[in-house]
Amino acid sequence: MLFPTTEFAVFFAVVFAVSWALNSHNTTKKCFLVAASYFFYAFWKLSYVLVLFLSSTANYALALLLGRMADGPLRRIVFWFGVAGNLAVLGVFKYYDFFVAQTINALSTVGIRANLSFLELGIPVAISFLTFHALSYIIDVYNRRIRPTTSLVDILFYISFFPHLVAGPIVRARDFLAQTIHNSRPSDIRLGESVLLIVGGLFKKVIVANYISTDFVDGVFANPIAYSSLDLLLGMYAYAIQIYCDFSAYTDIAIGVACLLGYRFPQNFNQPYRALSVTDFWRRWHITLSSWLRDYLYIPLGGNRRGRARTYVNLMLTMLLGGLWHGASWHFVLWGGLHGIALAVERLLGITADGPRRIPAVLAWLITFHFVCITWVFFRADSLESALMYLGNLLGGDVFWSTTMTWWVALMLLCGAVTQFWPGHWFEAAAERYDRASLPVKVAVPFVVIFLVAVAAPGGIPPFIYFQF
Amino acid sequence: MATEQNLNDLPGSGLRLRVTAIVVYATLALLALTIPQSMVNRLNDFGPNAARDAALTLTQAFAGASHRIGADWAYHAGRRLFLSVTGKQDD
Numbered sequence: 001m002l003f004p005t006t007e008f009a010v011f012f013a014v015v016f017a018v019s020w021a022l023n024s025h026n027t028t029k030k031c032f033l034v035a036a037s038y039f040f041y042a043f044w045k046l047s048y049v050l051v052l053f054l055s056s057t058a059n060y061a062l063a064l065l066l067g068r069m070a071d072g073p074l075r076r077i078v079f080w081f082g083v084a085g086n087l088a089v090l091g092v093f094k095y096y097d098f099f100v101a102q103t104i105n106a107l108s109t110v111g112i113r114a115n116l117s118f119l120e121l122g123i124p125v126a127i128s129f130l131t132f133h134a135l136s137y138i139i140d141v142y143n144r145r146i147r148p149t150t151s152l153v154d155i156l157f158y159i160s161f162f163p164h165l166v167a168g169p170i171v172r173a174r175d176f177l178a179q180t181i182h183n184s185r186p187s188d189i190r191l192g193e194s195v196l197l198i199v200g201g202l203f204k205k206v207i208v209a210n211y212i213s214t215d216f217v218d219g220v221f222a223n224p225i226a227y228s229s230l231d232l233l234l235g236m237y238a239y240a241i242q243i244y245c246d247f248s249a250y251t252d253i254a255i256g257v258a259c260l261l262g263y264r265f266p267q268n269f270n271q272p273y274r275a276l277s278v279t280d281f282w283r284r285w286h287i288t289l290s291s292w293l294r295d296y297l298y299i300p301l302g303g304n305r306r307g308r309a310r311t312y313v314n315l316m317l318t319m320l321l322g323g324l325w326h327g328a329s330w331h332f333v334l335w336g337g338l339h340g341i342a343l344a345v346e347r348l349l350g351i352t353a354d355g356p357r358r359i360p361a362v363l364a365w366l367i368t369f370h371f372v373c374i375t376w377v378f379f380r381a382d383s384l385e386s387a388l389m390y391l392g393n394l395l396g397g398d399v400f401w402s403t404t405m406t407w408w409v410a411l412m413l414l415c416g417a418v419t420q421f422w423p424g425h426w427f428e429a430a431a432e433r434y435d436r437a438s439l440p441v442k443v444a445v446p447f448v449v450i451f452l453v454a455v456a457a458p459g460g461i462p463p464f465i466y467f468q469f
Numbered sequence: 470m471a472t473e474q475n476l477n478d479l480p481g482s483g484l485r486l487r488v489t490a491i492v493v494y495a496t497l498a499l500l501a502l503t504i505p506q507s508m509v510n511r512l513n514d515f516g517p518n519a520a521r522d523a524a525l526t527l528t529q530a531f532a533g534a535s536h537r538i539g540a541d542w543a544y545h546a547g548r549r550l551f552l553s554v555t556g557k558q559d560d
Contacts, residue, residue, distance in 0.1 A: 005511065006507050006508050006511040007511060009497055009500070012493075013493070013494065013497055016490070016493055017490075020486060020490070186483065186485050186486035186489070187485055189485055189486065189489050191485070191488065191489050191492065195492065260489060260493065408555050408557075439488065439491060439492075442488065442491075442492050443491065443492055443495040443496055443499070446492065446496045447495075447496045447499045447500065450496065450500060451499075451500065451503060451504070451543075451544070451547075452547070454500070454504050454507065454544065455544060455547035455548050455551055456551050459559065
């Protein structure tokens with residue numbers, strides 16, 4: 001079930017009413033929200049629900065065990081067993097076939113014909129996000145940052161809660177479980193913020209990201225040799241806007257929907273294309289993933305506490321694994337690796353999230369933005385070869401000054417770009433103004449925006465890009 | 470000292486929930502009234518079964534009523550204008 005669909009609107013209408021009606025019976029309400037979340041997930045494939053349930057239940061039991069055990073080698077073994085179990089689920093569904101293919105290729109280069117078979121299981125939607133949520137819980141329990149909850153319903157609820165289930169934001173167990181202990185407070189609903197996030201997210205996904213994708217980016221990336229260098233350059237910029245509008249739309253709607261149900265999610269994007277360095281970019285892009293990687297991978301690897309050389313190794317490892325997390329393919333690994341190199345170089349040069357001090361901010365922005373855009377080519381392309389072909393044609397194409405981009409796509413790019421450069425306080429100001437408005441205006445704003453989105457919507461809504469991860 | 474339960478009972482708290490509910494349901498009702506065809510089209514995408522057929526009959530009747538009172542006029546006019554300005558074609 002996708003957010004921008006009629007069935008989600010009907011689903012949410014029911015969930016909103018029942019959830020608040022049950023608010024004074026917190027456990028019953030959580031049971032209902034778990035059932036609703038499983039129903040939401042079952043829309044993709046019923047059998048995936050079993051993966052979700054078994055993973056949640058196993059992590060619940062493991063956390064209880066870790067909570068009761070005294071520190072020592074046995075507890076460490078149980079913990080690593082849990083980590084390995086979660087990674088095994090991810091590995092079997094997402095990476096097994098990739099590694100089999102790589103093994104067969106590697107052995108064939110030395111003349112050995114391996115007879116390995118592929119599993120071809122298909123990847124359950126949201127398996128990566130599910131694993132991140134589960135790992136965050138057992139790691140925090142192991143490090144005694146949180147006590148394991150004795151309520152299975154709370155864990156089922158934390159891992160499956162439908163707004164974040166499919167594509168984040170990645171919510172930490174300690175932040176979410178604290179909200180599940182008591183009844184939700186209607187006074188915590190931030191109506192203006194929620195409405196603006198939801199309608200803004202619908203506009204970014206249904207109109208901006210979809211038209212950029214179908215009218216320009218898909219064609220340019222499918223056959224780069226048929227396009228001019230200018231088209232390839234514009235295609236690169238266009239994909240940067242498309243992926244931002246697509247992914248940030250999902251998390252904006254997720255945050256808004258959760259808030260209407262009385263739950264708070266963390267911010268996931270903060271105008272990432274304003275970044276003055278790659279370090280700054282990763283503090284603005286998919287914030288919940290980058291902070292997860294920092295807290296659960298980079299710092300446990302030693303972070304910057306074990307000398308300069310080890311810091312660079314840790315940065316590279318974190319970003320390579322971050323790249324691999326996005327998909328079982330070398331172009332994702334290279335995308336992560338390029339960002340790892342950039343972060344290491346910036347650290348070497350003393351460049352912080354504030355950007356370099358010795359060069360003008362505009363130049364720092366230009367360098368950072370183009371680095372991010374070039375690396376998006378590796379992210380978007382179907383394979384490493386097609387990414388290199390794209391960049392090769394961009395730099396050495398026969399024709400430069402001609403473009404197939406329509407005025408409509410250019411307008412969509414402009415809309416996407418505007419979201420990066422308006423002052424940050426405008427959103428808060430607009431939300432406050434909405435909250436002070438009369439009831440008819442409060443209803444008119446979401447109705448008119450969604451109506452106009454529907455008028456200009458393409459025929460079918462493709463899934464969000466991050467659903468595949 | 471305010472407890473969890475009586476915080477929920479505060480007049481401002483209840484008012485906020487009521488306002489939120491009005492915004493959610495009024496918006497959805499207005500969208501259903503002005504773009505009823507979206508529900509019919511979506512139900513047509515699902516395979517036939519008793520529940521879907523009943524819902525389809527209901528939404529078709531609703532869409533017919535909406536059309537008779539002219540509530541769907543703005544959507545169709547807006548859609549035609551959008552297609553003519555952008556040169557796009559309906560799927």
